[in-house]
Amino acid sequence: MDINDVDTPSVLIDLDKVDANLKAAQDYANAHGLILRPHVKTHKLPRFARLQQDLGAVGITAQKLGEAEAMADGGMDDVFLPYNILGRTKLDRLHALHQRTTLCVTADNAPTIAGYAARFTDPSHPLAVLVECDTGAGRCGVQTAHEAVDLATVIDAAPGLTFAGLMSYPPQGKTQHVQTWLTDAIDALTAAGLPPERVSIGGTPDLMRAAEIPAANEYRPGTYIYGDRMQVAWGHGALDRCALTVLATVVSRPTPDRAILDSGSKALAADLCGAEGHGHITTYPEAVITALSEEHGIVDLSACAHRPEIGERLQIIPNHCCVVTNLFDHVYLMRNSRIEETAPITSRGRLR
Amino acid sequence: MDINDVDTPSVLIDLDKVDANLKAAQDYANAHGLILRPHVKTHKLPRFARLQQDLGAVGITAQKLGEAEAMADGGMDDVFLPYNILGRTKLDRLHALHQRTTLCVTADNAPTIAGYAARFTDPSHPLAVLVECDTGAGRCGVQTAHEAVDLATVIDAAPGLTFAGLMSYPPQGKTQHVQTWLTDAIDALTAAGLPPERVSIGGTPDLMRAAEIPAANEYRPGTYIYGDRMQVAWGHGALDRCALTVLATVVSRPTPDRAILDSGSKALAADLCGAEGHGHITTYPEAVITALSEEHGIVDLSACAHRPEIGERLQIIPNHCCVVTNLFDHVYLMRNSRIEETAPITSRGRLR
Known part of the structure; x- marks a missing residue:
């Protein structure tokens, strides 16, 4: 055609540019020992999620449960859903998704964790939960390392949940501040006997500066696959x-x-x-x-x-x-x- | 439920408020001898288009060809498409839609009219075309009454087209300016032997002031069915x-x-x-x-x-x-x- x-x-996607954008990011991640877990909100296409995994990504990130389900339907089997999932309807769907994918979610508050703990009760197949941290973007997230330890402790105490680490959507361009915030939280968690296995951050604008935040070991870029005027700006x-x-x-x-x-x-x-x-x-x-x-x-x-x-x-x-x-x-x-x-x-x- | x-x-629609909003507008139109032709872009639901017609609307307005087709599929049979329709693909679809609805469109330039004239050639079933006028909103539309006469003359000369009147999306709150603009154009067209049958304007913000523009005889409100913060502002x-x-x-x-x-x-x-x-x-x-x-x-x-x-x-x-x-x-x-x-x-x- x-x-x-x-x-x-209509929307046109230039596949050569997609290939080049994905390769540049994966090359950077490989050079800096960083795990990529791309956010599918940008493309919403299982084929590009597969391409990202084929290039080296560990799995995908989806922002809404329905988006994660659509990706699982498209063959993705390792999904991070960095969102507070609330309510019986969504928790039932989350439970069903957990049966067919390697799934992890986040929480930044006790009621959300209580909902997970009530719905996920099988110690042999626990739900992995990361604690979301507000490192300065002013959206979701606990405000202090102390709060992060408190929530991690609650997660760890629930038989059907596993504390899996920290997650943040950091403010742009403030890499030193984010590094300090996360290091303090990691130190506090380690002192409490709950060292975080994963520390996940994201955002395309600072993707090529991710190495400035060595406290993090996972990065969730979304827009990088296409790029747009906002990213260029x-x-x-x-x-x-x-x-x-x-x-x-x-x-x-x-x-x-x-x-x-x-x-x-x-x-x-x-x-x-x-x-x-x-x-x-x-x-x-x-x-x-x-x-x-x-x-x-x-x-x-x-x-x-x-x-x-x-x-x-x-x-x-x-x-x-x-x-x-x-x-x-x-x-x-x-x-x-x-x-x-x-x-x-x-x-x-x-x-x- | x-x-x-x-x-x-989720989106909730309060049907009692819908009924009250539609009735208030139709009562105003009836009191001022104004024909309503609601714009379906707001609700996008054939059921509400039917409700608007049942209350007294003469037909509907749709802004894109695909929207008009969906409304025809939903049973609407009198559709105004106030848009310059260009290109073979869309003209073929427009022609098909013309076979199953009472259809009219607009043009504000000669190439668009040439496209209509080439695709619609049956004098026994002509396509009605209104000339779009820029009465101050700075979007589409001819800039002067003289240009309106020129385009109306070209439409009138095409065997498969009928010049049906004037259409404008007027600037908000400038009713006197719009009235003067349209009156000048009507006078010029009448002098040229092409008096416009329909003069169609729109916009929910000035709906309840439509009588301040007596030059117009048709009004195309969209948002009035629901209302929103922008309209209130x-x-x-x-x-x-x-x-x-x-x-x-x-x-x-x-x-x-x-x-x-x-x-x-x-x-x-x-x-x-x-x-x-x-x-x-x-x-x-x-x-x-x-x-x-x-x-x-x-x-x-x-x-x-x-x-x-x-x-x-x-x-x-x-x-x-x-x-x-x-x-x-x-x-x-x-x-x-x-x-x-x-x-x-x-x-x-x-x-x-």
């Missing part, structure tokens, strides 16, 4: 290495300085990033996508020497690729501008 | 009339002032609005959802006298309800806190 036969808006990668683009058509040229695309917030997503506008048009780098309505992208061409015509097709690097793949039912896999395959995004919209 | 049996995150409706909420669970309370929800940008969408934060928590109105990551909502509770516990379930009025329904595969229809039915969102993700 030729790229010209793909209707718009944060200092990771370059625009010409971004593997995911949205193919769009110019549907209107109301004024000499304005073009309208058939791709709005339902195709490109409204997420902002450090750079100007809502996406980078590869063939018109000076153009600025100034605003998105739901089904239209509004483009300012005033800085462009050459300007697109009505009907012209463009490739756009979005601000945030992970939320774009969540808007489409399938993506087109492409090599050398030829479409090799159409891949359904099997874990799209798995919110629960 | 009880609301307590609904897992989170823009002066339409009130929070207690919002029919759509996202049901979420508190999964973490890392600090006394912070709660974490299981609903991030993949459930609430990242769209901002005039008000602070990313949604209104009905039972904790002082709480501010300060940030969204993909799967977490971060809540500042510092202004709250009472604070939610881990595991507590909350209803959130989102900033922009239309993009929320595009993220979920189904919604729960509720009356008096009882779930009456689960409705699949049949035109979700119909981007092409």
